[in-house]
Amino acid sequence: AQSVTQLDSQVPVFEEAPVELRCNYSSSVSVYLFWYVQYPNQGLQLLLKYLSGSTLVESINGFEAEFNKSQTSFHLRKPSVHISDTAEYFCAVSEVGGSNYKLTFGKGTLLTVNP
Amino acid sequence: DAMVIQNPRYQVTQFGKPVTLSCSQTLNHNVMYWYQQKSSQAPKLLFHYYDKDFNNEADTPDNFQSRRPNTSFCFLDIRSPGLGDAAMYLCATSGDRNVQPQHFGDGTRLSIL
Numbered sequence: 378a379q380s381v382t383q384l385d386s387q388v389p390v391f392e393e394a395p396v397e398l399r400c401n402y403s404s405s406v407s408v409y410l411f412w413y414v415q416y417p418n419q420g421l422q423l424l425l426k427y428l429s430g431s432t433l434v435e436s437i438n439g440f441e442a443e444f445n446k447s448q449t450s451f452h453l454r455k456p457s458v459h460i461s462d463t464a465e466y467f468c469a470v471s472e473v474g475g476s477n478y479k480l481t482f483g484k485g486t487l488l489t490v491n492p
Numbered sequence: 493d494a495m496v497i498q499n500p501r502y503q504v505t506q507f508g509k510p511v512t513l514s515c516s517q518t519l520n521h522n523v524m525y526w527y528q529q530k531s532s533q534a535p536k537l538l539f540h541y542y543d544k545d546f547n548n549e550a551d552t553p554d555n556f557q558s559r560r561p562n563t564s565f566c567f568l569d570i571r572s573p574g575l576g577d578a579a580m581y582l583c584a585t586s587g588d589r590n591v592q593p594q595h596f597g598d599g600t601r602l603s604i605l
Contacts, residue, residue, distance in 0.1 A: 411593055413596075418501075418598075418599075418601065419598050419599070420496075420498075420582050420584075420596035420597050420598045420599045421535070421582065421584075421596040422596070423593045423594075423595075426593055467534060467535075478523060478540060478542070478547075478586070479537060480537070480594060482534035482535055483534060484533065484534050485532070485533070485534055487532075
């Protein structure tokens with residue numbers, strides 16, 4: 378079984394400041410890793426994913442995350458945030474192979490960007 | 493261009509009155525999922541279909557059932573809603589069990605009076 382820990386439940390930052398949302402996972406097998414974003418009263422949207430290959434993955438809106446196998450982490454970063462980035466962010470994992478249909482989510486981090 | 497569509501977006505029902513939430517998809521994905529998400533919590537998987545093969549999570553209450561009449565549609569039936577069932581219900585799809593990610597709809601927010 379796998380688990381996901383998002384260390385910060387809330388992260389307030391000022392506009393144009395950098396931000397890091399932390400995610401650590403635990404699993405006995407290899408995993409796929411995801412970040413989802415949820416805006417108020419909406420569903421989850423995939424922000425970025427790590428399946429294999431380069432450990433640094435990027436999204437189209439300036440977020441990036443780096444898979445660190447030794448530290449079992451997949452932290453999300455953005456060098457300069459906008460007001461519109463205010464949302465809940467969920468880190469999730471699924472096991473490679475087998476019955477990996479199931480996503481295990483962290484509890485989420487609420488990012489609030491203030492002017 | 494919505495690919496996973498949930499109706500209605502907001503649903504109000506009375507305590508104990510059966511309610512059905514619907515989900516449709518235009519992605520032709522063979523896996524469909526239902527999640528329950530309570531305020532400030534992560535989504536919790538209730539069950540999923542792989543084609544017509546139904547898979548229930550061990551801790552999903554018997555009060556929750558699902559139907560998938562065809563590839564495009566999936567329904568969540570709550571037979572006797574209690575106050576604790578008030579939540580956002582999210583539908584998601586994926587192309588294959590072993591291929592992620594999941595694509596989510598915008599959810600149905602269920603309120604119980």
